Amino acid sequence: MEVFEPFRAGLPPLGRYWRSLWARRSFISEYARSELREKHYDSVFGQVWLVLNPLLLSGVYFILIVIIGGHSDKLRYGHLTGCLFLFYFVSNTMSGGLGSITRGGKLILNTAFPRIMLPISATVIAIFRFLPTIVVFLVIRSILGFPIGWAMLWAFPIALITTILALGLAILISVINVYFRDISSFLPYFTRTWLYLSPILYEVSALKDKLRTIENFNPLFSLLNSWSRAMVHAQPPLASDMFASLGWALGFFIIGTYFFLSRERDFAVRL
Amino acid sequence: MPSASSSNHLPGEIAISVQKLGLTYTTTIDRRPTLKARVRTLGRGTKHTRVVQALDDVTMDVSYGSVLGVVGANGAGKSTLMRVISGILPPSRGRVEVYGKVSTLLALGVGFSPSLSGRENVELGGLAAGMSRKEIAALFDEIADFAELGEAIDAPMRTYSSGMYARLGFSVAATVRPDILIVDEALSTGDAHFREKSLNRIKELRSDVRALILVSHSMTTVRDLCNEVVWLDKGKLMMRGEPNPVVDAYQTFLKVGKSAAIDEGI
Numbered sequence: 386m387e388v389f390e391p392f393r394a395g396l397p398p399l400g401r402y403w404r405s406l407w408a409r410r411s412f413i414s415e416y417a418r419s420e421l422r423e424k425h426y427d428s429v430f431g432q433v434w435l436v437l438n439p440l441l442l443s444g445v446y447f448i449l450i451v452i453i454g455g456h457s458d459k460l461r462y463g464h465l466t467g468c469l470f471l472f473y474f475v476s477n478t479m480s481g482g483l484g485s486i487t488r489g490g491k492l493i494l495n496t497a498f499p500r501i502m503l504p505i506s507a508t509v510i511a512i513f514r515f516l517p518t519i520v521v522f523l524v525i526r527s528i529l530g531f532p533i534g535w536a537m538l539w540a541f542p543i544a545l546i547t548t549i550l551a552l553g554l555a556i557l558i559s560v561i562n563v564y565f566r567d568i569s570s571f572l573p574y575f576t577r578t579w580l581y582l583s584p585i586l587y588e589v590s591a592l593k594d595k596l597r598t599i600e601n602f603n604p605l606f607s608l609l610n611s612w613s614r615a616m617v618h619a620q621p622p623l624a625s626d627m628f629a630s631l632g633w634a635l636g637f638f639i640i641g642t643y644f645f646l647s648r649e650r651d652f653a654v655r656l
Numbered sequence: 657m658p659s660a661s662s663s664n665h666l667p668g669e670i671a672i673s674v675q676k677l678g679l680t681y682t683t684t685i686d687r688r689p690t691l692k693a694r695v696r697t698l699g700r701g702t703k704h705t706r707v708v709q710a711l712d713d714v715t716m717d718v719s720y721g722s723v724l725g726v727v728g729a730n731g732a733g734k735s736t737l738m739r740v741i742s743g744i745l746p747p748s749r750g751r752v753e754v755y756g757k758v759s760t761l762l763a764l765g766v767g768f769s770p771s772l773s774g775r776e777n778v779e780l781g782g783l784a785a786g787m788s789r790k791e792i793a794a795l796f797d798e799i800a801d802f803a804e805l806g807e808a809i810d811a812p813m814r815t816y817s818s819g820m821y822a823r824l825g826f827s828v829a830a831t832v833r834p835d836i837l838i839v840d841e842a843l844s845t846g847d848a849h850f851r852e853k854s855l856n857r858i859k860e861l862r863s864d865v866r867a868l869i870l871v872s873h874s875m876t877t878v879r880d881l882c883n884e885v886v887w888l889d890k891g892k893l894m895m896r897g898e899p900n901p902v903v904d905a906y907q908t909f910l911k912v913g914k915s916a917a918i919d920e921g922i
Contacts, residue, residue, distance in 0.1 A: 389743055389752040397746070405786070412783035419769075419776045492768040497743035498784045567690040650746050653739060654681045654708075655689075 395647045402646070406499040413502060417509040426514065435514055436521045439473045440466070446586055459529045461588070463617045467522050468585040468609050471544075474515040475551045475605065476576045481507035482555025483562050483569055490656050500649050501642070504555040511555075512548065522616065534619035543611050543622065546634045550604060553637030556645045563648070563655050584609050604633035667721030671755055671836050671867035672741055678749035679711040679736060679891075710736040712891040713750075718836075720756075723858070723868040725882035725899060727875070727906050733891040734871045738838050741869070756835030756867070759785075770814035774805060774824055777813055781828065795831050802857075803827035804850070823850055830857045837861060840871045855881070875903050 392398075425431035443466040450461065485503040486493070493500060527533075562568050582603055584592070589610045592600065600606040608630040611622030665671070682705045686693060694704065710733045718724050726734045739745040742758045768777055768784075778799060782792040800809050803823045808816065816824075829837060839858065858881060862868055872878050878885060878899060885902040887894045889909075895902050 387743065387754045389740060389747055389754070391748055391750075392746055408786055409783060411789055412780065415783055415789075416780055419772050419780065423771055489768065492781065492784055493744075494739075495742075495744070496781065496785050498786065502784070564689060565691040565694070566688045567692050571691070651681070653744050654683050 392650065396643075397646060397649065399646075402499055406502065409498060409502060412498075413506045413509055416506045417513060420506075420510055421513055432517050436517055439469055439518060440521065443469045450586060460531070460617065463526055463529055463531055464588055464613050465585060466525060467616045468583075468613055470515070470518040470522055471547060471609065471612050472580060472583060472585055472605065473518070474511060475547060475554070476580075477514055478508050478511035478551035478555045479558055479576070480569075480572060481511050482559045483572060484559075485555070486559045486563050486652060487566065487656065493652050493656055500652055501556065501645055504559040504645075505552065507559075508548070508552045508555050511551065526617070531617060532619040536619050536621045537615055539611065539615035539622055542627070543608065543615060543630070546627075546630045547608060547612075549638050550608070550630075550634035553634065553639070553641040555641075557637065557641035560641075560645050560648050563652060579603075579605070584613070588613065601629065604630075604637065608633070665720040665756065665835065665865055665867075667719075667865050669720045669755070670717055671720050672718040672869075673753040673755075674714055674716050674737075674741070674750070675752070676750040677711055677714045677737075677740060677747055677752060678709075679733075679740060679745065680707060680709050680748045681745075682707050710891050711740070711747075714888070714891075714893045716886055716893065716896060718867050718869060720835075720867050721862070721865045722883045723862050723870060723881050725878040725885040725903075726869060726871045726888065727873075727878060727885060727903065728888035728894075729910070731890075732888040734888055735840055736891075737888065738840055738869065738871060741836075742838060754836065758836045758838065759829050759832050759834030771812055773811060774809040774813055774816070775800075778824070778828055782832075787832070799824075799827045799831045802831060802853075819847060819850070826850075826854050826857075830854070830861065833861075833864075834866070836867045836869070838869045838871070875907065879903055 421427060426435060443462070446465055446469070447462050450465070482504040485507045486500060489500075489503050492498075558568065558572075582600075583605045584600070589597070589600075589606075606629075607623075607626035611626045611630060614620045614622050684705055685703065689704065697704075714733075714737065726737065728734050736745065740747055740752055741754065743754075768781060772780070775796070778796065779789075779792055782795075783789070803809070803820075803826075805820060805824060808820065809824075813821070826839075829839070837858075855877070858868060858870070862881075870878065870881060882899045884896065885899045886896040887902050887906045894909075895905055
């Protein structure tokens with residue numbers, strides 16, 4: 386027997402929610418697979434296309450830096466490319482999560498399921514788009530002859546923290562988009578600004594101390610620094626950076642999820 | 657038509673019990689709420705949302721082996737009631753008990769992603785509704801057969817006509833053989849041939865001792881198929897009972913409303 390009663394404290398019963406989400410995990414993988422297949426990311430040329438965009442961008446930025454800064458080296462190019470790929474993962478997750486609820490119209494109107502599945506699926510899709518770019522980066526860094534070391538394994542926990550952050554942001558933005566459908570027109574400006582404010586076109590070591598303090602308010606700052614240390618320089622990240630990144634990621638994830646769950650009941654009447 | 661698994665409920669057993677159900681929600685007035693509209697009307701006191709009392713103190717039971725018809729004007733709360741029973745909308749007040757597996761028509765989210773094929777949509781909808789891959793695979797051929805879509809089942813759903821959408825939706829809902837089937841005004845779409853086929857399927861499900869709820873604007877269908885009818889108006893339960901008296905009362909009510917409107921010169 387199933388009983389439907391008013392929610393207590395505006396949240397659905399969490400135990401039941403989690404069980405029902407877990408029971409539907411195959412939806413998430415199936416949805417991601419269908420979407421990727423539909424966009425032909427399962428073919429070689431589809432994958433090349435995926436990688437080409439950030440790769441060309443990193444080329445453009447590199448030329449810019451050489452012209453404006455006058456001097457540059459291959460480490461700088463490596464840092465730029467590696468960080469740009471990670472940044473694109475976060476920004477792709479956000480743009481995928483953005484419409485995940487509003488696009489789910491019919492499914493949301495007519496089926497009872499934990500709605501959080503939709504932004505989670507968007508994140509899984511972004512992960513699959515991110516993976517080939519890592520392979521490309523590894524090829525680039527071996528051509529450029531960057532140092533190799535065990536410290537590179539730090540990339541795994543850093544990528545995990547990035548995923549939690551990206552998921553939290555995707556969940557949050559998917560709810561906001563239900564209430565304000567024009568967020569999609571602001572998102573590109575926001576992402577572009579965030580890109581320039583993050584240590585991608587420059588390295589953290591090049592920043593003045595004062596700027597560095599302000600940058601602590603950028604959730605991606607310590608994350609990108611750790612990523613660059615591990616992936617480009619093969620050095621272990623700073624403990625303080627790792628804790629700050631984890632704090633940001635968990636913060637966004639918890640706030641986003643709470644906001645989502647407390648608003649979820651509205652979705653079927655707001656679409 | 658094979659009647660694979662008959663329901664394991666006894667006729668007369670309670671399927672759904674709705675107790676003092678109330679539902680209030682806030683919805684937007686604009687069709688597409690935007691930040692721009694919010695900012696531009698800042699300080700003008702423009703209202704962007706309104707509170708809707710969709711259901712008010714509704715109490716009713718549905719038992720196995722019966723077909724319950726739900727009638728009412730547009731906006732009476734019929735679809736909302738169905739969404740509460742299927743667990744899509746949580747109630748604001750009261751309680752709903754469901755003894756069995758519910759399937760709403762179009763429930764399996766068919767047409768969720770227009771760029772994906774009918775097949776993928778059926779699979780995704782089934783998974784979202786909590787079915788396993790195995791269960792879906794076992795039913796898929798029957799669904800495709802019943803919908804008579806032929807090769808179109810593998811074409812993107814944006815290429816479907818509205819009739820094809822409706823056929824696929826009905827096939828999914830009726831093939832999963834739920835304990836409780838909710839059919840929300842779907843019989844009006846589709847051609848005569850498919851309509852007859854779906855009516856037959858509904859009769860067949862009724863004889864399997866399942867519970868059916870039929871939301872319809874077609875009074876002939878309601879009189880023909882249902883054992884019991886409830887009439888909702890503005891979220892309130894106006895009347896329930898045998899199909900003929902309830903439908904008659906509803907139709908008289910509609911006529912009175914209409915003549916009053918004519919008298920007022922609207």
